[in-house]
Amino acid sequence: MMLIRRFEEKAAEAYALGKIGGFLHLSIGEEAVAAGASSVLRPDDYAISTYREHGHALAKGADPRRAMAELFGRRDGLSKGKGGSMHLFDKSVNFLGGHAIVGAHLPLAAGVGFAINYEGGDQVCVCYFGDGAVPEGEFHEAMNLSALWKLPMIWICENNRYAMGTSLERALAQTEIWKFGEVYGIPSEPVDGMDVLAVRDVVGRAVERTRTDKTPALIEARTYRFRGHSMRDPAGAVYRTKEEVEREKLRDPISLFREKALKAGWLSEADVRAIEKDVNDRIDDAVAFADASPEPPVEWLLTDIYKED
Numbered sequence: 001m002m003l004i005r006r007f008e009e010k011a012a013e014a015y016a017l018g019k020i021g022g023f024l025h026l027s028i029g030e031e032a033v034a035a036g037a038s039s040v041l042r043p044d045d046y047a048i049s050t051y052r053e054h055g056h057a058l059a060k061g062a063d064p065r066r067a068m069a070e071l072f073g074r075r076d077g078l079s080k081g082k083g084g085s086m087h088l089f090d091k092s093v094n095f096l097g098g099h100a101i102v103g104a105h106l107p108l109a110a111g112v113g114f115a116i117n118y119e120g121g122d123q124v125c126v127c128y129f130g131d132g133a134v135p136e137g138e139f140h141e142a143m144n145l146s147a148l149w150k151l152p153m154i155w156i157c158e159n160n161r162y163a164m165g166t167s168l169e170r171a172l173a174q175t176e177i178w179k180f181g182e183v184y185g186i187p188s189e190p191v192d193g194m195d196v197l198a199v200r201d202v203v204g205r206a207v208e209r210t211r212t213d214k215t216p217a218l219i220e221a222r223t224y225r226f227r228g229h230s231m232r233d234p235a236g237a238v239y240r241t242k243e244e245v246e247r248e249k250l251r252d253p254i255s256l257f258r259e260k261a262l263k264a265g266w267l268s269e270a271d272v273r274a275i276e277k278d279v280n281d282r283i284d285d286a287v288a289f290a291d292a293s294p295e296p297p298v299e300w301l302l303t304d305i306y307k308e309d
Contacts, residue, residue, distance in 0.1 A: 001031035001196060001254050002275060004055040006283040007064055011054065011071055011085075014287065015231050020071050024085050025052040029194075029226035032253035033158050034059040036199025037126055040207050046094045046116075046125040048109045051086035052158075052225075053098030056128055061093035064282055065289040074293035081296045082304065102163075103129065103136030106155075110142045113151030117214065124210050126154045126203075132163025134180065135171050146216040147184040153216040154206050155181075158193065160225045165239040181218030193223030194251045197260070224248040 008026045015024045027034070030052075038059035041047070049056040057067055062078065070077030071085050078090050089097040096112065099105035109127035116123050133139050134157065146153045157177050161168050168175050181188030187209065191202040199221060206217035226249055228236035236245070261267040267275075 001035045001257065002279045003064065003282065004031045004034060004058050005254060006279050007054060007058060007068070007286070010283050010287055011068070012227075012231065014068075014072070014290075019291075020085065021073060022084050022086070023051070024071070024231040025229065026227045026231070027052050027055040027225065029248070029252070030158060030160060030223045031055055032196035032199055032257075033128070033156065033193045033221045033223055036196040037128075037154075037156060037203045039200050040204040041126065042123070044094060044121075045123045045207075046096055046112050047128070048096040048105055048112065048125065049098050049128040050102070050105065050130055050133075051098050051100045052130070053088055053128070054085070057088045057090060057093075057095050057098070060090070060095040062088065062090040062095055064286040066090075068283075068286040069290040069293045072290040072293065073295070074290055075296040075300070076289070076293035080300060080304070082300070103133035103138040105129070106133065106136075106138045106142035107145075109153065109155075110145050110151055113146060113153045113216070114149060116152050117149070122152075122211055124152045124154055124207055126156060128156050128158055130163060131157060131159040131161065131168055131177060132166070132171070133157075134177055139180075143180065143184045143186065143216075143218070147186050150214040151216055152210050152214055154203065154210060155186075155216065155218045156203070157218070157220045158223055159220050160223050162225075162229070162236065162239065164229045165233070165236070167239065176220070178218055178220035186216050186218050188218040188220075190220040190222060193221030194253045194256060196253055196257050224251075226252075 008028050014020050034055040047056055047060045066078045070079055070083055073081040075081050078088055086100045087098050109125055112125040159177055178188040178190045192198045202219055228234050
């Protein structure tokens, strides 16, 4: 979680300095979902995500150096600088990309689940999406097909209560998103998305069941983004109050886990300081790597368009 947080903070700094172009969507406050879910996955399991995917890619094992270089649009990035912040992709760790169109990646994820079954594998595919995707038709199509065809899918809705500036209550007649799974006969439940251990427990049980029974699962992780929708909406101040944001920050997932770990004796203060130093060093190195990576040549615009043998 600390690695994701520091990566996002440094990305925000780089964006302010003009080193990152386009849009930048940060997951500060939502780290427990990616960390908890990924902790129960095998290396050969798959994950696919939205445009707020930095944390998901890192939690799945993507190299922070190459991820940061991708944000910078450099040739040593995960996609040679062509994908940028919203389209991280790392085949080496089975992270199948961030996708910019809301809800459009859900049918793609169902296709991954279909391919797993077709090839006789026992992997699962985790698909992250936001509450803003739930009103989309693709959500219901993907739920139906995954239930009908018994696809090994773990659908994780990161419900941070706002789709850009539209609150959950303004977009959905049924605001308990996990209940949509019941309509399709999919095992479904909510989880506190600010509690990394709760996420790990709920997703872990779902993964075990899915591997055994090829039964999909829908999990609603109730979380909160501390920053705005993107760097062009830095505080989200138009559609939510400062008091609301400060109240939610009291449930910072990193602080909550730190307190729990110290109280239980899992970590000492020295351990925490060592982890913080290691994370800071790794992310500082990632920024230096991205800065040093050259710009991709113009000729690369004509490459990676078609699959090459």
